Every structure is written in C-alpha cells, then in structure tokens.
Amino acid sequence: MATGRTHRPATRSRGIPEATVARLPLYLRALTALSERSVPTVSSEELAAAAGVNSAKLRKDFSYLGSYGTRGVGYDVEYLVYQISRELGLTQDWPVVIVGIGNLGAALANYGGFASRGFRVAALIDADPAMAGKPVAGIPVQHTDELEKIIDDNGVSIGVIATPAGAAQQVCDRLVAAGVTSILNFAPTVLSVPDGVDVRKVDLSIELQILAFHEQRKAGEEAAANADGAVPHTAARKQPADKGPDGDVPAVMPA
Amino acid sequence: MATGRTHRPATRSRGIPEATVARLPLYLRALTALSERSVPTVSSEELAAAAGVNSAKLRKDFSYLGSYGTRGVGYDVEYLVYQISRELGLTQDWPVVIVGIGNLGAALANYGGFASRGFRVAALIDADPAMAGKPVAGIPVQHTDELEKIIDDNGVSIGVIATPAGAAQQVCDRLVAAGVTSILNFAPTVLSVPDGVDVRKVDLSIELQILAFHEQRKAGEEAAANADGAVPHTAARKQPADKGPDGDVPAVMPA
DNA sequence: CTTTGTGAACAGTTTCACAGCC
DNA sequence: GGCTGTGAAACTGTTCACAAAG
Structure with missing residues (x-):
C-alpha cells in the first residue's frame, strides 16, 4: 500500500465540498479585515468582492455551513468569523x-x-x-x-x-x-x-509553468516566437478584443 | 473593474482543460527524472505512479495534447518531455x-x-x-x-x-x-x-487552514476508518476522547 | 498478449434565477 | 425595496470500460 497519492479529503463526514473548504480561509481573511474596521455586517456582494469570488458562489458556500445570514441585511461579521473559524478548526491550537x-x-x-x-x-x-x-x-x-x-x-x-x-x-x-x-x-x-x-x-x-502556459497563449495572437519574448509597455496590447467589466470571456463553442 | 480572480483560461485557444494544464508540470518533472536515468519509454501506469495521479487521468490528459504514445508500449520519454515543454511554453525564455x-x-x-x-x-x-x-x-x-x-x-x-x-x-x-x-x-x-x-x-x-480542517475531521473518525489504511503507529499523543464505534458518518459537530 | 486513446457515465463545481424572508 | 438561501441548469473534471493498435 501506501503508494503515494495526495490523498483526497476522503472523509465521509458532513458534506462540505472541498472547493468550498478551500475558499473558507479566503472569506475568513476578508471578514477579519472587516472585523478590524469594526464593520458590523456585510452583504454577500461586498464580501465576495473583498474575497475575489462572485456572490452566488459565496452564498452557496455559506449555505453548506448553515443559515448564518439575515435576508435583506447580510451577514454578521463577528458571528461569521467565529463560525468559519470553528468549521476550519482554528478555534483550537x-x-x-x-x-x-x-x-x-x-x-x-x-x-x-x-x-x-x-x-x-x-x-x-x-x-x-x-x-x-x-x-x-x-x-x-x-x-x-x-x-x-x-x-x-x-x-x-x-x-x-x-x-x-x-x-x-x-x-x-x-x-x-x-x-x-x-x-x-x-x-x-x-x-x-x-x-x-x-x-x-x-x-x-509549477505555478510559474502554469502562468507561462497562459502567457504563451496570449502572445499567440500574432508575432509569435521572438528571442525577445514579450512586448513591454502599454498593457493595452493584443487584448483578445472586447470584454467588459466583470464579463468573462464566454467559452467559445467548437466550430 | 475586474476583481482579481485566480486566473482565466478563456481565450479561444485549443481547448486544453485547465486541470490538465495544472498537471503537465507534474508529468514533466516525472519525465525529466526518467530522462536523467536514461529510461527510454514509460507506460501510463508507471508515469502516473511517479507523478502521483491515476493512469486513466494521465492518458486523458495526454490525449488533449495529441496521440504521442504507442499502444502496447507506452510513451517515449524524450519525445514527451519535448512536447509537454513546448505546450507549456518552456522552450522559450x-x-x-x-x-x-x-x-x-x-x-x-x-x-x-x-x-x-x-x-x-x-x-x-x-x-x-x-x-x-x-x-x-x-x-x-x-x-x-x-x-x-x-x-x-x-x-x-x-x-x-x-x-x-x-x-x-x-x-x-x-x-x-x-x-x-x-x-x-x-x-x-x-x-x-x-x-x-x-x-x-x-x-x-490558506494551505495550513485546509489541512487543519481535515485534521479536525480525522479526530472524530479514526475509530471506524481503519479499513485498508495503516495506523502510523500508536500515537502516544493526547487523543481526543475517541468516538462512537461503527459510525461511519459522524454527523454534526459535537460541540 | 499489452497498453493507448476515447466515448460515455458519473461526480463535483459554478452559475442562474427566483422564492422566501426581512 | 434589498438580500439570502437554494433548487435546477450548465459546466468542468474524473473514472470506467473497451475498441483499436502495436
């Protein structure tokens, strides 16, 4: 046995999705910052922005923990900090x-x-x-x-x-x-x-290599390989056309 | 403006799934090690073990890059190193x-x-x-x-x-x-x-917090969770009280 | 035989959109 | 009105299982 594997969560426990668990620390950080500024409550929209995710995802994530928000109001910052900390096991040493x-x-x-x-x-x-x-x-x-x-x-x-x-x-x-x-x-x-x-x-x-992969794609619009590598200056180069504010590039369908 | 996301594959490039891209560096590392040992070919099974993934996933991943293997034989190590490097953009500076x-x-x-x-x-x-x-x-x-x-x-x-x-x-x-x-x-x-x-x-x-989450869960499980695993040794540490015997689902927080 | 490559089934995740509560 | 909580839909990723190739 014991063939190396990064071992999955595996736990048959209460079903908090792994993807959600991975975001809880992010929320916690954002909430801690709000707490330090004595902000009493926060909406899913605001908190999501602070954590860099979208609000639907955040609400779904929190729904796995329980119903800790108040409709029409938002979430109590201190209470959420506590609940997430507890869920993550950070209330112990x-x-x-x-x-x-x-x-x-x-x-x-x-x-x-x-x-x-x-x-x-x-x-x-x-x-x-x-x-x-x-x-x-x-x-x-x-x-x-x-x-x-x-x-x-x-x-x-x-x-x-x-x-x-x-x-x-x-x-x-x-x-x-x-x-x-x-x-x-x-x-x-x-x-x-x-x-x-x-x-x-x-x-x-590995992280750098993943970046390189995407970087390569970006350049692949025209002038490809050049010993020089990249076009500096003006961040507004070959942007793949349009794209508004939050709009992500939709997955172009296969021809 | 766009709030920082963890990145966006997006563009209409050739559709290599993001999850696959994230594993390519892993394969590359394993392949490089084989290359240094002058191993000429490797099967999906062997390579998968070296990279810590399962072989079906590996084959699927490689299938996005093209058909670089030989049935009944496996993959040519050098060739694959080159193909993955190129795909990741590592052939450039x-x-x-x-x-x-x-x-x-x-x-x-x-x-x-x-x-x-x-x-x-x-x-x-x-x-x-x-x-x-x-x-x-x-x-x-x-x-x-x-x-x-x-x-x-x-x-x-x-x-x-x-x-x-x-x-x-x-x-x-x-x-x-x-x-x-x-x-x-x-x-x-x-x-x-x-x-x-x-x-x-x-x-x-964040990584530590994710570990803590799972660690916390383990404490409530270990009674039943000894199927094929291996109890590392008799943990002489303070074991938290233990748990109900056969319960394969520990339900909610025991407060 | 052995091992790849891949459709198809399945599992997990994200997004949508709206009912329900404040 | 504003905002949460959540089913359902859409999407992405993984695993299965086997036909095709050497």
Whole structure:
C-alpha cells in the first residue's frame, strides 16, 4: 500500500465540498479585515468582492455551513468569523513543526499568517548541526535527531516540509511514523504517505509553468516566437478584443 | 473593474482543460527524472505512479495534447518531455522579476526549479534602499524606482510578488502598467488586475487552514476508518476522547 | 498478449434565477 | 425595496470500460 497519492479529503463526514473548504480561509481573511474596521455586517456582494469570488458562489458556500445570514441585511461579521473559524478548526491550537530551515523555512517561520490563526510554530528542525541552537524568528533551531521527541512532546499533528527535494521523503516518513497526519510539502517531490495522512503541496515552479502556459497563449495572437519574448509597455496590447467589466470571456463553442 | 480572480483560461485557444494544464508540470518533472536515468519509454501506469495521479487521468490528459504514445508500449520519454515543454511554453525564455526580497523572495531567487525550466530571474527588486546592490543568489538587488525600466529593458511579462501584503496591490499596479501580464502572488491579499492579466496566488496560511480542517475531521473518525489504511503507529499523543464505534458518518459537530 | 486513446457515465463545481424572508 | 438561501441548469473534471493498435 501506501503508494503515494495526495490523498483526497476522503472523509465521509458532513458534506462540505472541498472547493468550498478551500475558499473558507479566503472569506475568513476578508471578514477579519472587516472585523478590524469594526464593520458590523456585510452583504454577500461586498464580501465576495473583498474575497475575489462572485456572490452566488459565496452564498452557496455559506449555505453548506448553515443559515448564518439575515435576508435583506447580510451577514454578521463577528458571528461569521467565529463560525468559519470553528468549521476550519482554528478555534483550537495547532502546533506545527517546520523541517528544513533554509530561506524558505525561515520565511515560513517568520510568516505572521501562521500565528494569527490557530497555528503555533512548535519547533524548527534542520539537519545541519551548525544551525542547531541558532534562533530563527525567535525560535531556536533543533537538530533532526530530535524530531520524534519534539513531535511527541508537543502533540504535533501538522508538519511542514521545506527541505531540499532529496530529503523530503525521508523527512516525511519520519514525521508520519512519529504521528504527524497532515503535511504541507514545499519540496518539489511527490510524497508517498500511508492512507489517512493528508498531503498538500505548494510548488513554486509549477505555478510559474502554469502562468507561462497562459502567457504563451496570449502572445499567440500574432508575432509569435521572438528571442525577445514579450512586448513591454502599454498593457493595452493584443487584448483578445472586447470584454467588459466583470464579463468573462464566454467559452467559445467548437466550430 | 475586474476583481482579481485566480486566473482565466478563456481565450479561444485549443481547448486544453485547465486541470490538465495544472498537471503537465507534474508529468514533466516525472519525465525529466526518467530522462536523467536514461529510461527510454514509460507506460501510463508507471508515469502516473511517479507523478502521483491515476493512469486513466494521465492518458486523458495526454490525449488533449495529441496521440504521442504507442499502444502496447507506452510513451517515449524524450519525445514527451519535448512536447509537454513546448505546450507549456518552456522552450522559450521567460524573464521574471521578483519583487520583495525578504526571506521568501530570497528563497525564490535561490530556487533551482526556476532556472531549470525556461525561467530566468531577470531582476530582484526591493523597496529598501539598504538592499540595493546587495547580491542575492548572485543577482544584485535593485531599487523599486527602477521597476519600470527593468521590465521594459528585459521584456519581462511575468512578475513575482513576495512583498508584505500592504505593498502588494501597489506593486501589482506598477507591474501591470509596465507591461507584465502574468503575476504570481505570494502576498496574502486579493489583487485587482485588469482583464487580460493572469494572477496566480500561493498562500501559505490558506494551505495550513485546509489541512487543519481535515485534521479536525480525522479526530472524530479514526475509530471506524481503519479499513485498508495503516495506523502510523500508536500515537502516544493526547487523543481526543475517541468516538462512537461503527459510525461511519459522524454527523454534526459535537460541540 | 499489452497498453493507448476515447466515448460515455458519473461526480463535483459554478452559475442562474427566483422564492422566501426581512 | 434589498438580500439570502437554494433548487435546477450548465459546466468542468474524473473514472470506467473497451475498441483499436502495436
């Protein structure tokens, strides 16, 4: 078993669609900003704009959580913040370990977005003995030898892998063996994990490649390959004709 | 104006599904690894395993690119590497600028995965005058004032934003005005861009929140969920109380 | 035989449009 | 009037299963 798979949600639980779950953090961020400005209520239209989605989608998403809005009025900001936080499990404390304290690991350790939600960086772990004891983001780096003990002592169930690709699987195996059941992987590798362990992957170069794909299409309107690559200046170049404000290009039918 | 979306395939191009495009880099990576080991051909089954997807999906994906396989044999590794690279636009040079050279920006600048595909870091840009001239990953950091000139001189069409959230929209506006049409955004903000500009977002805390959601669910399930999986080991941690035995549907929140 | 390529069934997601409540 | 909540429609993505090709 245990052939690598990014493992699906799988959970047979209450049916909140995966796509909705992925947007809840987005809503939460927008709501938190509103909350900080002491905005009491917000309409689906406004909130959707702030989160960068459309309002029908947002309403549908919220409908999976329950009926938390008031018709004719909108949603109570504080209440929604709480409900979404709870749904995401952010009302509890999630100790997290970050393994691999290079530039990326350090960036993660310093990233404010972690602490502000329920996440707490319980430990930073690196294989380089020279790093041991050095504080990063105020937290002393510990050696990989301590990994199992750290996870055990802190009840860590979420691990972040920011090591080079070559070390990722091995680190992953140790994390899983030590009891970690959710992994956020920044190394450009496919990780094999046993069933029941969730892996999410963030891959910098993949994102760029997807952009390149679309970028290439944009240029494909006329002057194609040129060693130069792109036409700078004036963003108003070969726009594919029309398109109004929010209107998305409709899916042109096959001839 | 158009609120930043996570991008839009859209144009009347040849219809490669977005989900397929997103997997091509994955296949490419697996194929590159095979290529380096001088493996001449690979079956959909093997390649799918290496890329972490299932083989039917892989074959369907490849069918959008054309018929590049040989029945009874599999796919020619080199040929497929070339075809996918070309489809993704990686056979051309993509100069990229990275704006915001903190830990994350530095991690990106040092990230090998960029250069190895068609991407070239044309410049590193930071608002801090103290950074100017300092080399990161062998490239001297330049001040934000130079942004427009750099983009123009290098024909940059892809920009990476690794600034704090507060600066991201402003940087984005300048990039777009200067001619950038694809943006990879690491700042935790929704960017507004005009139509025709693609934005992809990588958000560290969102990924963690999604993991937390699933992690939370697991806690209520594990009693029944031990079919073919593998209990990692006896988690010596504080297990949350457990749950009803046979319930394969944990119903609602137990408060 | 083995393995691809693909129509067709299925599953998940988004959008529409409007009934129902404030 | 304004706005939510939601069925139904439209669309996108995945899986199945098998005919066709080597």
